[in-house]
Amino acid sequence: xxxxxxxxxxxxxxxxxxxxxxxxxxxxxxxxxxxxxxxxxxxxxxxxxxxxxxxxxxxxxxxxxxxxxxxxxxxxxxxxxxxxxxxxxxxxxxxxxxxxxxxxxxxxxxxxxxxxxxxxxxxxxxxxxxxxxxxxxxxxxxxxxx
Amino acid sequence: xxxxxxxxxxxxxxxxxxxxxxxxxxxxxxxxxxxxxxxxxxxxxxxxxxxxxxxxxxxxxxxxxxxxxxxxxxxxxxxxxxxxxxxxxxxxxxxxxxxxxxxxxxxxxxxxxxxxxxxxxxxxxxxxxxxxxxxxxxxxxxxxxxxxxxxxxxxxxxxxxxxxxxxxxxxxxxxxxxxxxxxxxxxxxxxxxxxxxxxxxxxxxxxxxxxxxxxxxxxxxxxxxxxxxxxxxxxxxxxxxxxxxxxxxxxxxxxxxxxxxxxxxxxxxxxxxxxxxxxxxxxxxxxxxxxxxxxxxxxxxxxxxxxxxxxxxxxxxxxxxxxxxxxxxxxxxxxxxxxxxxxxxxxxxxxxxxxxxxxxxxxxxxxxxxxxxxxxxxxxxxxxxxxxxxxxxxxxxxxxxxxxxxxxxxxxxxxxxxxxxxxxxxxxxxxxxxxxxxxxxxxxxxxxxxxxxxxxxxxxxxxxxxxxxxxxxxxxxxxxxxxxxxxxxxxxxxxxxxxxx
Numbered sequence: 149x150x151x152x153x154x155x156x157x158x159x160x161x162x163x164x165x166x167x168x169x170x171x172x173x174x175x176x177x178x179x180x181x182x183x184x185x186x187x188x189x190x191x192x193x194x195x196x197x198x199x200x201x202x203x204x205x206x207x208x209x210x211x212x213x214x215x216x217x218x219x220x221x222x223x224x225x226x227x228x229x230x231x232x233x234x235x236x237x238x239x240x241x242x243x244x245x246x247x248x249x250x251x252x253x254x255x256x257x258x259x260x261x262x263x264x265x266x267x268x269x270x271x272x273x274x275x276x277x278x279x280x281x282x283x284x285x286x287x288x289x290x291x292x293x294x
Numbered sequence: 295x296x297x298x299x300x301x302x303x304x305x306x307x308x309x310x311x312x313x314x315x316x317x318x319x320x321x322x323x324x325x326x327x328x329x330x331x332x333x334x335x336x337x338x339x340x341x342x343x344x345x346x347x348x349x350x351x352x353x354x355x356x357x358x359x360x361x362x363x364x365x366x367x368x369x370x371x372x373x374x375x376x377x378x379x380x381x382x383x384x385x386x387x388x389x390x391x392x393x394x395x396x397x398x399x400x401x402x403x404x405x406x407x408x409x410x411x412x413x414x415x416x417x418x419x420x421x422x423x424x425x426x427x428x429x430x431x432x433x434x435x436x437x438x439x440x441x442x443x444x445x446x447x448x449x450x451x452x453x454x455x456x457x458x459x460x461x462x463x464x465x466x467x468x469x470x471x472x473x474x475x476x477x478x479x480x481x482x483x484x485x486x487x488x489x490x491x492x493x494x495x496x497x498x499x500x501x502x503x504x505x506x507x508x509x510x511x512x513x514x515x516x517x518x519x520x521x522x523x524x525x526x527x528x529x530x531x532x533x534x535x536x537x538x539x540x541x542x543x544x545x546x547x548x549x550x551x552x553x554x555x556x557x558x559x560x561x562x563x564x565x566x567x568x569x570x571x572x573x574x575x576x577x578x579x580x581x582x583x584x585x586x587x588x589x590x591x592x593x594x595x596x597x598x599x600x601x602x603x604x605x606x607x608x609x610x611x612x613x614x615x616x617x618x619x620x621x622x623x624x625x626x627x628x629x630x631x632x633x634x635x636x637x638x639x640x641x642x643x644x645x646x647x648x649x650x651x652x653x654x655x656x657x658x659x660x661x662x663x664x665x666x667x668x669x670x671x672x673x674x675x676x677x678x679x680x681x682x683x684x685x686x687x688x689x690x691x692x693x694x695x696x697x698x699x700x701x702x703x704x705x706x707x708x709x710x711x712x713x714x715x716x717x718x719x720x721x722x723x724x725x726x727x728x729x730x731x732x733x734x735x736x737x738x739x740x741x742x743x744x745x746x747x748x749x750x751x752x753x754x755x756x757x758x759x760x761x762x763x764x765x766x767x768x769x770x771x772x773x774x775x776x777x778x779x780x781x782x783x784x785x786x787x788x789x790x791x792x793x794x795x
Contacts, residue, residue: 155725159467166474169489176484180747181755184481184488187743191477195470201463210724213520221516225717228512228692232709235700248689254519256685265686273693283348283701 152206159199167192224254239288244270297425304652307354308660316351316359317657321664324366329676331374333691334383335367335567335607335624336730337510341691343631344503344698353635354650358657360631361611364624365417365658368567368607369665372409372600373673374680377402377532385567385603388575392588392595399591402531404538408593409600410669411542414662416553416601420608421658423557428644428651431616435641438617440749441760445769447742450563450619453776454731462777464727472735473742475500482740483747495707502630502736504699504708508715509729510627511695516720518688532677537670538593545597548578556602560609566622567606574602608658615639615651618741623730629737 170188213221231247249266253259277283307313327338339360346356371386376393389409396405438446455465478489479499490496555577556570578598579588588595610622618639620626632639637650644651668676699712719729753759761767 151725155727163470166489169491170477173481173488174486176486180483181750181753182747184484184486187746188474188477188489191470191473195467195474198463198466198470201461202467205463207461207726210726212724217520217522220519221720224515224519225713228515228696228713228716229710231696232706232713235696235709236704236706240697244693248693251515251689251692252685255522255688256683258685261685265689269686269690269693273690273697277697277701281345281349283345283697285697285701 150206151209151212152202156199156201156203156206160196160203163192163196163199166195220254224251227251227254236286237290239290240274240285241270241287242289244273297429300648300652301425301656303648304654304656307649307653308358308656313355313358313653313657314660316355317362317661318664320359320362321366321661321668324363324368325370325373325665325668325676326366326679327363328367328370328386329373329382329679330370330682330687331378331380331382333514334371335364335385336627337507337514338367339363339624339627339631340503340506340510341695341698343627343634344507344702345694346631347634348698348701353637353647354653356631356635357650357654360628361654361658362661362664364628365604365607365661366665366668367624368417368604369410369413369669370676371603372413372596373406373676376405376409376596377677377680385571385606386599387568388571388599388603389596391575391599392590392592395589395591396593396596400533401538401591403533403535404541404593405596406532406673407535407537407670408541408545409596410666410673412545412549412552412597412600413604413669414666415549416556416604416606417608417662417665418659419550419553420557420560420605421655421662423605424608424612424658425655427561428612428616431612432641432644435616437765438641439763440745440752441762442766442769443745444742444749444760445766445773446563446617446619447738447745449769449773449776450613450734450738451731452773453563454728454734456777456780459728459731460726462781464725465731468722468727468729469731469735472732472737473739474735475505475732476736476739477743482744495705500711500736501703501708502733503634503702504712505715505736506627506630506733507695507699508712509719509732510623511691512712512716513719513723513729515688515692516716517723518684522684532674535671535673541593541597545594548594548597549601551578551581552598552601553605556605557609559602560606560622561612563613563619566610567603567624568622570606570609571599571603574605575599611658615643615654616641619738620734623733626730626733626737630733633737 167189170185170192173185175183227247227250231243235243245266248269249262252265253262274285274287277285327333342363346359367383371382372389372393374380374382375386375389376397379390379394381387381390393405393409451469455462455469459465478496480497481488487497552574555574559570559573575595575598578594579585610625614620614625614629620629696709699708722729749759
């Protein structure tokens with residue numbers, strides 16, 4: 149199936165779900181003539197109508213990434229999600245070292261260099277943000293109590 | 295004269311040591327951001343906004359910093375276009391056509407200096423245009439009631455979708471996604487929650503900075519990982535820098551024409567700098583007696599798009615400041631900055647906060663001079679930056695984006711949402727769906743709805759109010775025309791792909 153068809157179908161489904169939830173918006177006793185529902189319903193309808201175009205008139209497929217590149221993108225995604233989850237507890241230095249190192253490794257598979265880049269980026273950015281720009285990032289893990 | 299008094303106020307604001315320092319820092323950062331492939335004006339400004347905000351700069355200082363970055367990025371984009379044949383940012387795409395051939399002929403330094411001067415001419419004249427035109431437009435803006443504002447927002451979406459994208463339906467989908475997302479959260483009129491699905495995080499609505507950084511900066515990481523190894527850049531050596539007076543004098547009319555075209559393209563809502571540089575190049579080629587020379591390293595092919603690109607950058611500030619409707623992706627990001635700083639752009643900005651407006655304008659004039667110095671005699675420094683390998687650059691950009699968003703809210707939820715936007719942005723860019731309308735939708739959605747609802751309150755629910763004044767009818771016609779006309783013009787105007795600014 150053409151990518152555009154799938155994209156159109158997903159958009160259409162989202163649009164219908166959106167309109168359906170918009171009709172459920174609670175109104176209150178203070179009401180203006182239009183109310184809180186109408187504009188979201190209009191938007192959902194525009195989305196539904198526009199979504200029909202790629203379904204019936206799809207563009208040529210884009211060049212999707214090769215299997216190995218898909219894996220790379222997926223693992224970068226996992227790294228970023230992991231980083232977002234642990235940064236509060238693990239502190240900036242350790243989590244950034246790991247995340248930056250791993251992202252660097254996705255781009256160039258050189259473990260030693262990636263590790264070095266991870267450490268230096270974490271230290272340099274921490275210094276720039278905290279000393280120079282005056283942010284107060286927590287550097288070390290919470291459980292160390294530093 | 296009133297104008298000079300106001301400019302005097304502006305310079306007194308912009309010339310404080312702090313603001314002057316920020317302007318210079320912004321110019322340097324901006325030129326670097328522009329020069330680095332993959333980092334352009336919109337994502338560069340986007341990742342810096344949360345940081346400027348966390349730094350606790352006041353409104354004027356943040357604006358001075360960010361617009362200097364914006365102008366700087368427009369200058370810097372040409373450096374890698376000329377030396378590597380990779381546009382440093384979207385608007386610099388056209389500069390590769392003649393800039394890289396010039397560099398291959400050993401005239402890299404000439405091309406860099408000439409394009410730097412063309413950038414200066416374009417940006418300077420556009421800033422002067424801004425000074426003259428913006429106050430006039432802000433007076434017209436007083437004629438706008440809710441119905442007119444609603445039509446104006448519609449016009450912005452229509453021209454953005456019509457002119458700046460390859461497929462109207464996809465632009466409409468993008469706009470609807472953005473508008474739909476903006477509805478999430480508390481409804482200002484009734485105080486009830488809308489479309490939050492019981493999530494407390496969503497009650498405050500979706501922070502547009504999270505969406506912007508995700509769509510513009512994080513998606514770039516995925517695009518970059520995928521394209522690794524595909525773009526094999528052959529760098530060109532930079533010789534001795536001398537000022538090519540002959541080329542500069544010979545292209546003076548080219549620069550002025552490019553500036554005029556770019557400026558108009560910038561003022562139109564939704565067109566932006568990429569279109570400005572594209573139209574300037576095409577027009578110059580059309581009127582040339584020897585069009586076959588274009589593409590082989592013709593100095594005119596370097597001067598025209600650079601003047602156009604930078605003039606459009608200045609022009610795009612006009613609708614953003616006077617009407618609150620951005621003319622391009624980057625000005626949409628700057629609008630986000632204004633909104634974060636609690637400044638409402640529009641006609642009242644000129645009367646209520648002359649210090650902000652004129653301080654900004656004075657800063658632009660200063661930034662231009664700083665940028666000319668940075669980009670002509672000191673261009674060698676920025677050429678060095680191009681040799682930073684992507685395995686260092688990309689993690690650094692990613693981490694700065696994360697820290698920016700994290701320092702705003704300190705919540706993992708926002709970071710996760712930013713990643714989700716990054717993934718969405720990646721998929722949409724692969725499908726040739728423009729992401730700028732999404733940002734515009736998130737930024738303007740609530741204003742658009744407010745104005746529609748206010749109009750309905752005035753009329754007591756009669757839809758005819760939307761077409762009740764000549765101004766609003768004109769805007770509706772322009773909106774519909776702007777959306778439909780490009781379908782017929784597409785045959786004559788084939789555009790460079792993927793315009794994000």
